[in-house]
Amino acid sequence: MYGLGLAKGLVVTFKNLVMPSRMVAIQYPDRKVGLLGLAKETGTNPLALLFKEPGQALKAMAGMATVSERLPQHARFRGEEFTWYEQRCTGCASCAKYCPLGIIEIVTSESGEQVQEGQKYNIDVFDIDIGRCMFCGLCVEACPYDALHMGSGFEEGTYRRADLVINKERLMKAPKRPSTWFRPQLAAAHFDPHKAKEGQDVEWSDAGRHEQPTLEEQEDKWAKR
Amino acid sequence: MPIKTEPVTINLGPQHPSTHGVFRLRVTFDGEMVLDAEPIVGYLHRGTEKLAEERNYVQIVTLTDRLDYVSAMTNNLAYVRTVERLGNIDVPERAKYLRVISAELNRIASHLIATGFLLDELGAFHTPLVYCFREREHILEMFEMLCGARITVSYMRPGGVLQDAPEDFWPRLDDFVKTMPGYIDELEGLITENEIVLARTRDVGIITAEQAIAGSITGPVLRSTGVQWDLRKAEPHEVYDRVDFDIPIGSVGDTYDRYLVRVLEMRQSVRIIKQCVEQIAPGPVRTAGPFVIRPPVGDAYDCTESPKGELGFYIVSDGGISPYRMHIRAPSFINLTLLREMLVGWKIADLVVIFGSIDIVLGEVDR
């Protein structure tokens, strides 16, 4: 009583003011850095920095230099831009059927091969409207051939709603860094989309869940019967 | 000649700093005193129950995340248990443990928000609120590890859990279990014996046990009146019967008791998680089953103890791929029955605090 509780409150706030471990704010797009911070970030010692790029160093001294900083994401993060392997996709449209919002538009046409034997359709249109998507991942869960994977980024903002529709070309060109959500084979391979550098995309052949049956197995399974 | 005063009617409208979302309260004041308070809800009504009739049983899981958007895991758990009871699907052991761990983590996150916002309404300039959010961040990061999303988790499926926890989830959970009691002590240090908090919340907005039961109030609000009732003990589902924990109760049923019950429950949840981590064994996390479930004709009601109270789902199935009718027993909605009795007679400052102590989430009230 007698204000002891109030004093206890003050002690707690003072502890949070003083202890550096409590400073948890992450300055998202870029972090303001002083000269030493800049040196640590660019790996050069502060003096060399002064001579190499004086402009940057002076800005750093005024505490204005910025260094990009990101929230550490987990490999299983359901990102926004999908990863799609056209080699694996047979145009079965189970992703479009399974999406609760029905925002995947897929148009396929005859591909000439024998469709009964599991050959592919030609996919003419494959649009995902991520403007209305809630990234629940049911399409990725429903895809039987592991052709569609969740992406890993979240910075897909655009100025026009029409740009939010991901079309087939954009999916084919995009770097293949899928999230390991509902893809245990990627997790087993310890693939982390956020740390993958340039050349470390996941190829279509090893993005699949079940092992690829060799040609002989397929033949004796279908042709012989 | 008595001073001619006239009651003022004010809309503590959908747009107000302390209404936990789009909740409108038409309040009639006589000066500072509340004469009459009438809740007007429906601003966040998305017709979840109508939408559910057009989706199959797995797609509805994404709908239930958006009900009580502060504790999505418990919504999933309640829904999924009802579907399992309807289609008598059994659940592997490891999935049960993963469900209880994520539900209890969610309870801590939800209680942190309730306590943080209660202090914010008391006027403590957002500092305790930021501390609570800082702790909640650890939990959201763990959810991101489990299911890829922080809030809209849709982690559970009828028949188990969508996917197993990654390896780096467990060390993170152990570290959380070790540090969380320390943070709770710090939070209590900031609040529990604080004279101003005591002065503002002691004997404010009291409801008695009989009133609470007659008003079908459940959850921490019911327990704060001294009624020791918790579905995790009354109807032990998943692994709650293999885990030892207590049900804290309040003594008088005022705002302070509601706050204290929530803090003690947070400690018990940490205790449950610790025992679950010790007892969990490797194994499958989901019983194999078709994507599209067709439960037999019939109806089923099942419920679980969400941080706000008893969250129940009543599903009627006509054998098709989507439910014929799904009714959600939302604790936040029903806990509002006694709002008028709790508020009348108190001042504006208390109105905000009492309303905050009931801890409703508008996604669940309006469905």
Next chain:
Amino acid sequence: MEATVLKAGFDFTGIYGFFDDLLPESLDWLAYVIAAVILGAVLLNAIIISTALYTWFERRVLGRFQSRMGPNRWGPFGLFQPLADLIKLMTKEDTIPEGADRPVFTLAPIVFLVPALLVFSVLPFHSSSFIGKLNVGLIFIIAITSVNTLGVFMAGWASRNKYAMLGAMRGVAMLISYEVPMGLAVVGIALGAGTLSLSGVVLAQNIPFILVMPLGFIVFITAASAEMSRTPFDIIEADSELGAGYNTEYSGIKFALLQLNEFMAPLIVAALVTTLFLSGWRGWGPVPGPIWFVIKSFVIVLLLLWVRATWPRLRVDQIMGFAWKGLFPLAIINIFAMAVEFQVLRDDTTGALTTGDLWIMAAANWIITIVSLAVIANVLGQRKLRRPEPVPSQLANMYADRPAPESATQLSGEVD
């Protein structure tokens, strides 16, 4: 009593003297006016810039309290943030609600700002500050600080908004009821220092008055923080209940003036407390007078910030009760104690108090403070804070259908 240390260098007489030589004899009043204008301009700009800097400082420190950064985007370490705020507020449209009482609405911010600036004029920043020697300084301050009560009501009434009206009514009740303890605390100082002029008070403080009359200090700082409606008394613009209280309808430059006043208030209280209780500019060592003044008021500002970041708000009736039942008797006890000690200890001829007497007074006052605080706390209702043990009610039994496990009713929260 007055150590008239006429130092050369930059002070009022200097400017006046300079212009006096320049102008012919008949225009010496003009020299006086010019000197006053220059000094006023310097003082005004100093205060407003320091308030702007203080807004940056408060937001940064509050950020640190809440484990976040605070503004650091604009300019080095976010120092241009106040400038950015000012530009934003000046360019924002200055709306007047329809049906508002226009003249009163526009006049309110001015009524807020003028007293805040006037208080600074009287404070003795340095031993030779001319205005600080105003012989009725204490009464001037008490009179000026009570003007913003009028401002609160004008703003609340004129903006024709129910929330603002509620905020204004509360504000007026609180501000008036906290004038009394603040005034009485100042009476204690007048007794201790023997004079009403602020520089006299500073000179009399061989021991800082905070040690001599701790009760006076507690009453003054509580009443002053209520006077400027800071936590735990910020019910005027209680953001969780009334949105933004009286400044709900203000925008644009009027809102900037209100914000300026709100952020100037802590500086005023800090400066006042340093002058009255921490012996103003007096300090040992090479550090000059004004720097000591700034350091001491900086410490008080930090204390106010610390309290603002931590404590919740009291309810209106509790605040009023605390003022009349809590602070008022404490202030009277303080005056009574000071009067008795002053009468007993001062020597008959000059009526001055030696440092030795001050130490005796300090010892006596400390005991009186502890005793009276304990008594008042008990009287004010500590009993209510005890909590009966929780007893599980008979209305529910979770184990009705099966034997109750042994550790069923362990209610304490410790985690094994």
Next chain:
Amino acid sequence: MSVSLVGAQVAEKINSKMAGVAIDFNETEVWVEPQNLVRVGKFLRDDEEIDLQMLNSISAVDYVEYFELVYHFRSLRRNSTFVLKARCYGREDLKVPSLVGVWLGADLQEREIWDLMGIKFTDHPNLKRILLWEGFPGHPLRKDFIR
């Protein structure tokens, strides 16, 4: 686990008290006529043995030929649950007595059923729409609600 009361026993107890009130029952549910809901409710609440203290939830289901009101009860003292159902035929201006007199908790739930399903509850303190605005045409949760 919560013991769900056996329909047969409860129906037999109700019929012993008020003849012919419990029309039909199965292992966990009992059907009653809508008009004597209040009498059955009072009996279920006050009876020593059944003692259903809390009205857990009211759901309304539109089976096109009739509307079915499903009342879930719970006894905290005996940790038991019970389901009471009532069928009201016809589609326009259905009248069902309100249970607010017996359990205060029915208040908001009945207003929601009136709002979304269109079943009127007689002598309810303030039967107004709770989720939708006053002028909303029709009741959305009905099967024949086509906007």
